[in-house]
Amino acid sequence: MTGDKEMMEGEDGNEMTEGEDGGAEEKEITERPKWDNKLQYLLTCIGFAVGLGNVWRFPYLCQTYGGGAFLIPYLIALVLEGLPLLHIELAIGQRLRLGSVGVWNSISPYLGGLGVASMMVSFLVSMFYNMILAWILWYFFHSFQDPLPWRNCPVNLNHTGYISECEKSSPVNYFWYHETLNITPNIQTSGSIEWWLVLCLASAWCLVYIGFIRGIETIGKAIYVTVTFPYLVLTIFLIRALTLPGAADGLVYLFTPNWETLKNPQVWLDAATQIFFSLSLAFGGLIAFSSYNPQKNNCEMDTLIVGCVNSFTSIYASIPIFAILGFKANENYNTCQNWNILQLTNAFNVGDENITVANYQDWLNHLNATDPSEVESLDLKTCDLHTFLEQSASGTGLAFIVFTEAVINMPGSQVWAVLFFVMLFCLGLSSMFGNLQGVLTPLMDLHMIPTWMPKEVFTGLICLLAFTISLIFTLGSGNYWLEIFNNYVGSMPLLIIAFFEIVTVAYVYGINRFNDDIEWMTGRRPNIYWQATWRFISPFLLLVVFVAYVVTEAEQPATYNAWNPDYVYFPLAEVLSYPGWVVAICALLSVVPVVSIPLVASYRFAMSQRADASQCGGVVVEFESDDIRDARDDNARTIPGEL
Amino acid sequence: MLDKILFLLCLAAALADQRCMPGAPQGFHVRLSIKTALGDEAYVWNENEMFLFRASLAFAMRNHMGGQQFEVSNIIVCNETERVSFWFVVTSPLDTSQLIDQENVEVAVRKSRNRINGAFLLNDKTLEFIGILPTLAAPFIPATPPWLIAFGVVMGAVGAGIIIMLVSSVVQRKRKANEKTRDEDNDEETRVKTVENGAARDGVYNMSFSEDERFTEM
Numbered sequence: 001m002t003g004d005k006e007m008m009e010g011e012d013g014n015e016m017t018e019g020e021d022g023g024a025e026e027k028e029i030t031e032r033p034k035w036d037n038k039l040q041y042l043l044t045c046i047g048f049a050v051g052l053g054n055v056w057r058f059p060y061l062c063q064t065y066g067g068g069a070f071l072i073p074y075l076i077a078l079v080l081e082g083l084p085l086l087h088i089e090l091a092i093g094q095r096l097r098l099g100s101v102g103v104w105n106s107i108s109p110y111l112g113g114l115g116v117a118s119m120m121v122s123f124l125v126s127m128f129y130n131m132i133l134a135w136i137l138w139y140f141f142h143s144f145q146d147p148l149p150w151r152n153c154p155v156n157l158n159h160t161g162y163i164s165e166c167e168k169s170s171p172v173n174y175f176w177y178h179e180t181l182n183i184t185p186n187i188q189t190s191g192s193i194e195w196w197l198v199l200c201l202a203s204a205w206c207l208v209y210i211g212f213i214r215g216i217e218t219i220g221k222a223i224y225v226t227v228t229f230p231y232l233v234l235t236i237f238l239i240r241a242l243t244l245p246g247a248a249d250g251l252v253y254l255f256t257p258n259w260e261t262l263k264n265p266q267v268w269l270d271a272a273t274q275i276f277f278s279l280s281l282a283f284g285g286l287i288a289f290s291s292y293n294p295q296k297n298n299c300e301m302d303t304l305i306v307g308c309v310n311s312f313t314s315i316y317a318s319i320p321i322f323a324i325l326g327f328k329a330n331e332n333y334n335t336c337q338n339w340n341i342l343q344l345t346n347a348f349n350v351g352d353e354n355i356t357v358a359n360y361q362d363w364l365n366h367l368n369a370t371d372p373s374e375v376e377s378l379d380l381k382t383c384d385l386h387t388f389l390e391q392s393a394s395g396t397g398l399a400f401i402v403f404t405e406a407v408i409n410m411p412g413s414q415v416w417a418v419l420f421f422v423m424l425f426c427l428g429l430s431s432m433f434g435n436l437q438g439v440l441t442p443l444m445d446l447h448m449i450p451t452w453m454p455k456e457v458f459t460g461l462i463c464l465l466a467f468t469i470s471l472i473f474t475l476g477s478g479n480y481w482l483e484i485f486n487n488y489v490g491s492m493p494l495l496i497i498a499f500f501e502i503v504t505v506a507y508v509y510g511i512n513r514f515n516d517d518i519e520w521m522t523g524r525r526p527n528i529y530w531q532a533t534w535r536f537i538s539p540f541l542l543l544v545v546f547v548a549y550v551v552t553e554a555e556q557p558a559t560y561n562a563w564n565p566d567y568v569y570f571p572l573a574e575v576l577s578y579p580g581w582v583v584a585i586c587a588l589l590s591v592v593p594v595v596s597i598p599l600v601a602s603y604r605f606a607m608s609q610r611a612d613a614s615q616c617g618g619v620v621v622e623f624e625s626d627d628i629r630d631a632r633d634d635n636a637r638t639i640p641g642e643l
Numbered sequence: 644m645l646d647k648i649l650f651l652l653c654l655a656a657a658l659a660d661q662r663c664m665p666g667a668p669q670g671f672h673v674r675l676s677i678k679t680a681l682g683d684e685a686y687v688w689n690e691n692e693m694f695l696f697r698a699s700l701a702f703a704m705r706n707h708m709g710g711q712q713f714e715v716s717n718i719i720v721c722n723e724t725e726r727v728s729f730w731f732v733v734t735s736p737l738d739t740s741q742l743i744d745q746e747n748v749e750v751a752v753r754k755s756r757n758r759i760n761g762a763f764l765l766n767d768k769t770l771e772f773i774g775i776l777p778t779l780a781a782p783f784i785p786a787t788p789p790w791l792i793a794f795g796v797v798m799g800a801v802g803a804g805i806i807i808m809l810v811s812s813v814v815q816r817k818r819k820a821n822e823k824t825r826d827e828d829n830d831e832e833t834r835v836k837t838v839e840n841g842a843a844r845d846g847v848y849n850m851s852f853s854e855d856e857r858f859t860e861m
Binding site for chain 1: 678789
């Protein structure tokens with residue numbers, strides 16, 4: 001191809017070559033960025049898939065749904081839904097060597113909206129995801145003090161006691177809700193922009209920018225650290241946690257299977273949604289990453305590696321988490337018992353330390369026999385280890401409330417706090433890279449970057465724009481908005497996109513054609529397992545999951561938990577319902593990303609009715625010479641519509 | 644005479660006992676948790692320890708109500724239990740039938756709380772005066788919040804990193820631009836050749852011609 005070099009002034013060449021043009025292919029590959037080695041690519045995909053959810057969502061689900069029994073629906077969902085979808089994304093990106101917009105455009109122009117939807121979801125998710133990273137940074141900065149700031153309540157003005165909001169709840173709660181978030185009592189009260197959160201958000205975006213500055217060239221270097229470090233920290237925590245008292249209780253509680261829960265359909269739904277969100281499918285990031293691969297790469301093996309490592313990491317992370325939660329429950333249990341003992345000791349003036357945990361029951365019986373009314377007036381608590389074990393949480397509650405409380409009681413708290421928050425930051429950072437790459441690669445492939453603008457400036461602009469919009473989350477009501485984004489952007493649109501993805505590849509692009517592509521890339525035709533899942537099982541499962549998800553969401557009233565110190569039952573959260581305009585925004589957030597799918601389809605349909613004949617099936621490109629356009633048309637005519 | 648003195652003493656003692664009792668309006672309930680505080684090194688509570696307590700309380704009263712010479716005998720203790728808890732009242736040194744009111748005793752105890760605690764190797768939690776809230780130590784507030792220091796370090800490193808990356812990419816770009824202008828000159832020659840001569844790709848690339856170009860350029 002004579003005009004190749006002249007044409008490719010941008011970073012990426014986007015020729016769609018058939019396998020025959022071996023020689024010309026080499027020239028294009030030098031223009032499109034590529035991974036330094038296979039390990040970089042695998043680590044980046046693993047880093048994108050392994051995120052905060054593996055640490056703070058999976059253990060919670062495991063514990064809620066009957067411990068070891070939850071692994072069954074989880075692994076079934078992985079095999080029937082996760083791996084097939086993952087394989088499709090990796091293979092299609094590798095084959096067509098384009099980001100999400102380009103890939104779906106080239107498969108069928110009517111479904112080009114899929115790519116736009118992926119890009120929009122990636123951008124919206126990266127905005128609120130980085131706010132979580134900002135919170136992690138805030139805690140990280142505060143871990144260099146002795147004592148840790150969430151250990152003690154602050155003293156009130158005349159130094160006679162502690163601040164009442166803190167005393168009623170707990171120091172960790174107070175530090176999270178008041179000192180960190182300065183949260184308002186409801187979502188309508190916006191509060192003001194908290195300068196400390198703005199600083200943390202700015203530093204989070206700067207850290208992301210450094211890794212993301214040149215796209216995969218810099219991401220590939222950064223992930224060597226950000227992906228391997230969490231595993232190191234998890235191992236350290238595992239060893240430390242197993243030596244803590246009460247760890248065994250936590251682990252037994254976690255892994256004891258409760259087979260009854262398998263009868264509950266909610267468990268299967270949650271397992272399916274968990275595996276789906278855990279693998280970071282439908283964001284377009286995986287397609288972007290695999291598009292920088294050489295085409296002759298075994299994507300089937302990559303799929304198995306990424307999927308299995310992701311699930312393994314979830315299970316591996318839940319062990320130290322639950323050992324530490326067991327330790328915390330044990331501490332709470334001891335505190336509860338000691339409080340009872342102290343009450344008895346003081347009321348009956350028994351000798352100091354005569355009543356111990358061991359002989360508590362005997363003493364109680366004896367004292368109850370002598371003076372039952374006095375004993376009753378003491379209001380002794382019933383201390384049950386199981387109640388404390390059940391008090392777990394997921395999400396930010398686990399990291400910033402439960403875990404920080406556990407860390408206070410461990411000797412050398414600062415070290416553990418620092419390690420924990422650095423680990424969380426690394427986990428989140430590698431996922432952020434995937435989110436942002438899912439935005440950058442389509443924009444680069446669409447040649448929307450002006451040629452005079454260097455890549456570094458463009459990535460900086462993306463980061464700056466996202467930072468500016470995500471200043472919403474630094475308001476007093478920011479946490480409420482973040483939960484809205486998390487629930488409505490990061491869930492339903494993804495399910496819809498994934499469903500369309502698999503249906504497009506299976507039925508529009510054609511499974512046979514896809515099989516041929518994979519055979520050309522890996523040297524082996526996909527076996528019956530892949531065929532069955534791609535054609536029938538996965539689309540069906542996705543549809544069922546989507547419908548079930550919509551139904552369960554519709555059944556639940558649109559409420560949220562608010563932190564209101566003036567609430568009657570404080571420290572319990574006040575359950576408020578979303579005002580009308582917020583519900584409208586929630587609906588918008590769910591609909592706007594996916595509305596591009598029908599919009600683009602109808603637009604293209606209208607254009608095809610108007611324009612005549614041979615429509616270029618590929619991305620719209622400025623043609624520099626006639627022979628290139630003719631060559632492209634030759635390629636294009638073979639791609640769309642043929643099953 | 645002696646009888647009268649004896650009778651008065653007994654009466655005074657009886658009166659004193661009546662004034663000191665659980666719930667006495669001018670009295671305070673004290674509770675010690677020695678074993679909790681000291682563990683194996685706990686001392687046994689006996690009369691000598693009680694004497695020390697009364698002496699330290701007299702010291703506290705002297706400190707607060709300057710001038711009045713409180714003695715150990717002015718501190719009356721009663722209802723001692725195994726818990727090690729008891730009640731006490733303070734009589735005025737000038738008139739033993741009069742009790743010092745609660746507010747004064749409270750302020751006196753507050754002022755010398757640390758000294759009293761120290762005498763017994765205990766702290767505010769293990770030597771409790773029920774009803775007298777301990778003055779909590781003001782937390783140490785450093786001049787710059789420590790988190791800002793950590794933030795400054797991280798941001799400094801990050802800022803330096805970004806500047807280095809941008810500068811290195813600008814340098815790389817300049818170097819590529821120089822190489823590119825050199826390559827373009829070479830390419831123009833080869834391209835011209837191949838366009839003129841459609842089958843040039845099958846021919847032999849004439850190295851000598853392009854090499855000449857490079858030399859003349861330098």
